[in-house]
Amino acid sequence: MKQTMLLKLVPSPEQHAALLDTMHAFNDACNAIAEVAYTEQLANKFKVQKLVYADIRKRFKLSSQMAIRAISKTCEVYKRDKSIRPTFRREGAITYDERLMSFKGLSEVSLLTLSGRVLVPFRIGGYQQSRLDSIKGQADLLYRNGQFYLAVTLDVPVPDPIDPEGGTLGVDLGIVNLATDSEGETFSGQAIEKNRVAMSALRQRLQKRGTKSAKRHLRQLSGREARFKRNTNHVISKHIVSKAKQQRQAIAIEDLRHIRQRTDSTVRRSQRNRHSSWSFFQLRFFLSYKAALSGVPLHTIDPRNTSRTCSVCGYCAKENRKSQASFCCVKCGHSMNADWNAAVNISRAAPSCSLLSRSVAHLDNQMSA
Numbered sequence: 001m002k003q004t005m006l007l008k009l010v011p012s013p014e015q016h017a018a019l020l021d022t023m024h025a026f027n028d029a030c031n032a033i034a035e036v037a038y039t040e041q042l043a044n045k046f047k048v049q050k051l052v053y054a055d056i057r058k059r060f061k062l063s064s065q066m067a068i069r070a071i072s073k074t075c076e077v078y079k080r081d082k083s084i085r086p087t088f089r090r091e092g093a094i095t096y097d098e099r100l101m102s103f104k105g106l107s108e109v110s111l112l113t114l115s116g117r118v119l120v121p122f123r124i125g126g127y128q129q130s131r132l133d134s135i136k137g138q139a140d141l142l143y144r145n146g147q148f149y150l151a152v153t154l155d156v157p158v159p160d161p162i163d164p165e166g167g168t169l170g171v172d173l174g175i176v177n178l179a180t181d182s183e184g185e186t187f188s189g190q191a192i193e194k195n196r197v198a199m200s201a202l203r204q205r206l207q208k209r210g211t212k213s214a215k216r217h218l219r220q221l222s223g224r225e226a227r228f229k230r231n232t233n234h235v236i237s238k239h240i241v242s243k244a245k246q247q248r249q250a251i252a253i254e255d256l257r258h259i260r261q262r263t264d265s266t267v268r269r270s271q272r273n274r275h276s277s278w279s280f281f282q283l284r285f286f287l288s289y290k291a292a293l294s295g296v297p298l299h300t301i302d303p304r305n306t307s308r309t310c311s312v313c314g315y316c317a318k319e320n321r322k323s324q325a326s327f328c329c330v331k332c333g334h335s336m337n338a339d340w341n342a343a344v345n346i347s348r349a350a351p352s353c354s355l356l357s358r359s360v361a362h363l364d365n366q367m368s369a
Contacts, residue, residue: 010121011120023141031087074088093141169240170344174189186337187239192232252298300351301346317331327341
């Protein structure tokens, strides 16, 4: 399995300036290449290379291999939509391959810049250090909030799936309760909702104030809510996968692709912000890659009527749902928590797709425990 791990670089002021100058030149070159590719309607990197290679090396002082990487990056982006000319931010990522980058021990990396190679130290914890041996292929140099990061690719072996002797653990994903499993364990979304409301109110106050200090505070708040959600989803997914592995169970979840488009018309105006910030796809993604790394089989099921069907008698009716939290079968009288009832149905449903594969897993450009 391919994964991405971030290394925080700690360059000196001179190295920082050299890396930033190189990043600006690289992306300026990408914009120049994009102009030619769009004008000539060419997305083949070999044909584009014949047209622009000598010019961009001379104009932007790029090395031979860095010019090749700029051409490749531009053509890959242009292929996605040939009807528009792609544009690149000056502080966009630079792709470094083995010819442009090399690791020197466990604490430094050599990177090529316009002014030559620089040996830049990086900071890692025990989690990253244990995975340095798995680094393979190219990396991306990123610039975020004045800090350089190196997003390296890991080639992590995936164990064979376990035999699910303990059956299937169904997991119902939601907004009020982020996840509920078929054994009745619930992971509340109250903390995320409280954080969302607090951050939204604070942003509104700061935007209304409009002072320099308020704008500075807004920049500091950038990404805080997303980081809180991401951490919560990591904790939940890690617990569910560990539980399934310990009990030798497979995991079943609903296939909720395009759920927002299907439910937008049924959401109240007062709930739209909460609905649009629902990070179910991230939680599903974390479950899928953690399950793969742990050898736990994971599959999706058709979500239709899982919340309306009685887990005891199998009777399906809209009237079975008394409220968001309550389920009571109008036929047999069985009553239980609605999310728990849905999770039991999910655990028994036939799989529609297996997510346990050896496909590439990009972890939101960040690896966490």
